Amino acid sequence: MKQPLHILGGRVLEAAQFIGECAALVPRTLAHCPSAYRQRQRVLAQMTRAGYESLPIAAALSFFTGLVLALHSGIALRTFRAEAELARIVALSLVKEMGPILTGMLIAGRVGAAIAAEIGTMNINEEIDALRTMGINPVRYLVVPRFLALIVMLPLLVTYADIIGICGGAFMAKSHFGVSYTYYFRTVTRVIWFQDILEGLIKATLFGALVAIIACQFGFRTRGGAEGVGRAITRAVVSTFVALFVCDYFVTRLMNY
Amino acid sequence: MVTMSGKSFLPFVCPVCTGEACEYDLAAVKLNRSFGDKIVLRDFEIKVRRGETFVIIGASGCGKSVFLKHIVGLLQPDSGSLCVFGRDLRALPPAQAEELHRHIGMVFQSSALLASLTVRENVGLALVERGMPAEEVERIVKEKLHLVNLDGTEDLYPAELSGGMRKRVAVARTLAMNPKMILYDEPTTGLDPIMCDDVDNLILDMKRRLKVTSIVVTHDMVTAFRVADRIGMMHGGRLVEIGTPEEIRRSENPIIREFIARNLPTEARTL
Numbered sequence: 014m015k016q017p018l019h020i021l022g023g024r025v026l027e028a029a030q031f032i033g034e035c036a037a038l039v040p041r042t043l044a045h046c047p048s049a050y051r052q053r054q055r056v057l058a059q060m061t062r063a064g065y066e067s068l069p070i071a072a073a074l075s076f077f078t079g080l081v082l083a084l085h086s087g088i089a090l091r092t093f094r095a096e097a098e099l100a101r102i103v104a105l106s107l108v109k110e111m112g113p114i115l116t117g118m119l120i121a122g123r124v125g126a127a128i129a130a131e132i133g134t135m136n137i138n139e140e141i142d143a144l145r146t147m148g149i150n151p152v153r154y155l156v157v158p159r160f161l162a163l164i165v166m167l168p169l170l171v172t173y174a175d176i177i178g179i180c181g182g183a184f185m186a187k188s189h190f191g192v193s194y195t196y197y198f199r200t201v202t203r204v205i206w207f208q209d210i211l212e213g214l215i216k217a218t219l220f221g222a223l224v225a226i227i228a229c230q231f232g233f234r235t236r237g238g239a240e241g242v243g244r245a246i247t248r249a250v251v252s253t254f255v256a257l258f259v260c261d262y263f264v265t266r267l268m269n270y
Numbered sequence: 271m272v273t274m275s276g277k278s279f280l281p282f283v284c285p286v287c288t289g290e291a292c293e294y295d296l297a298a299v300k301l302n303r304s305f306g307d308k309i310v311l312r313d314f315e316i317k318v319r320r321g322e323t324f325v326i327i328g329a330s331g332c333g334k335s336v337f338l339k340h341i342v343g344l345l346q347p348d349s350g351s352l353c354v355f356g357r358d359l360r361a362l363p364p365a366q367a368e369e370l371h372r373h374i375g376m377v378f379q380s381s382a383l384l385a386s387l388t389v390r391e392n393v394g395l396a397l398v399e400r401g402m403p404a405e406e407v408e409r410i411v412k413e414k415l416h417l418v419n420l421d422g423t424e425d426l427y428p429a430e431l432s433g434g435m436r437k438r439v440a441v442a443r444t445l446a447m448n449p450k451m452i453l454y455d456e457p458t459t460g461l462d463p464i465m466c467d468d469v470d471n472l473i474l475d476m477k478r479r480l481k482v483t484s485i486v487v488t489h490d491m492v493t494a495f496r497v498a499d500r501i502g503m504m505h506g507g508r509l510v511e512i513g514t515p516e517e518i519r520r521s522e523n524p525i526i527r528e529f530i531a532r533n534l535p536t537e538a539r540t541l
Contacts, residue, residue: 143382
């Protein structure tokens with residue numbers, strides 16, 4: 014029986030190797046980005062899948078997040094008779110933190126899982142080897158369109174989710190705490206600064222890159238048939254979630270230094 | 271010395287032909303490859319003449335497909351020389367090796383058609399990626415599909431095709447690149463006897479019409495005897511015997527005798 018330390022060491026080495034593989038994939042992907050106009054159809058198709066088709070679920074998620082955020086904040090603020098400050102808390106929480114991280118997790122679960130499954134299945138069916146034998150670089154053909162689609166669409170989705178979430182908060186503020194829509198939205202526009210929006214968008218762009226790179230790399234290293242594809246999807250989603258939170262922490266530290 | 275595209279590659283000549291007119295399209299010299307502790311290729315040697323159909327037979331997992339993947343650059347050997355069209359692949363700069371690989375087509379065991387693309391898109395994929403005009407791609411796709419008797423299937427998806435038809439599309443996709451050498455990895459595995467005949471005829475047809483060099487990896491002895499000019503038996507990481515189909519059929523080597531006995535129907539052994 015293996016010693017616990019031996020198992021732990023193996024896991025750490027495996028994680029380090031995966032991080033190294035992802036780090037190596039980034040420059041290879043960026044190197045092919047300038048010629049992406051030649052495959053604009055594939056980029057647009059991926060944008061549609063990652064962005065447009067995620068709009069309904071992103072709207073539902075952010076609207077209810079706005080509702081819950083306003084409800085919790087409102088109950089706490091009521092103790093101090095400060096319900097009027099509700100808009101400040103909802104807007105800043107959503108724009109700086111909740112919007113990017115929740116949308117990032119949504120896209121990791123919805124799009125990242127699909128990417129890992131698609132590339133993993135292609136890998137098992139020798140389709141990626143076939144691309145190589147035809148002189149087609151798999152990074153250029155498979156990773157670049159997904160990478161570009163996600164780094165473009167995730168900031169747009171986050172902006173959209175922020176607006177819906179703030180509207181959800183307004184609905185709760187008006188219906189439950191008697192804060193007028195006019196006052197709520199005037200406060201929102203007053204408290205949100207350009208730097209707050211920038212922080213959210215930087216996070217969204219980095220999250221998009223993380224989802225694409227991690228999901229693609231898990232797809233490329235898929236082995237072992239249908240079971241292997243299932244394992245790749247689970248690992249891709251879980252690893253992306255962890256990466257998103259780690260990245261979120263460092264960007265927050267950096268932007269609020 | 272064979273040259274392609276009018277370029278000279280003298281510094282990277284094959285050690286087999288040593289710069290003289292090379293009669294071999296493929297030559298491996300003391301090729302070694304291991305995966306961890308498992309030695310898959312051990313001082314592997316082979317010479318395949320231009321226009322020849324060379325069949326490599328051997329048990330599953332003996333390294334036949336691994337060798338094919340070395341030829342197309344999907345795997346790199348640990349040591350030894352692998353010369354294609356008179357040039358040592360290991361000594362060539364990556365850009366020249368890539369250029370050389372464009373003259374080699376591979377038909378995968380699973381056909382490896384992109385499931386999300388139609389037959390038209392699969393066959394024309396490499397051409398589109400090279401920036402060829404759409405009309406020219408369409409013309410070549412139709413021509414290659416006609417060559418493999420699959421006219422009218424352009425808009426079908428791989429899932430709508432039979433196993434034999436998928437193999438034919440895979441061959442058409444390979445032909446679209448005008449290869450000088452075609453590698454077939456287990457072309458008849460998983461097909462019924464009629465489909466196997468169909469694929470055998472296709473290999474023979476391609477050889478007759480296009481004069482390409484073919485390397486077929488299989489454990490199907492019926493296919494091996496039908497399509498081969500020469501057969502090599504792979505065992506223990508190397509070719510233990512090479513000969514014409516007749517020589518292999520009459521071989522006294524116990525490894526070959528046992529392999530044929532297990533993989534050839536009784537009635538076919540004396541044909």
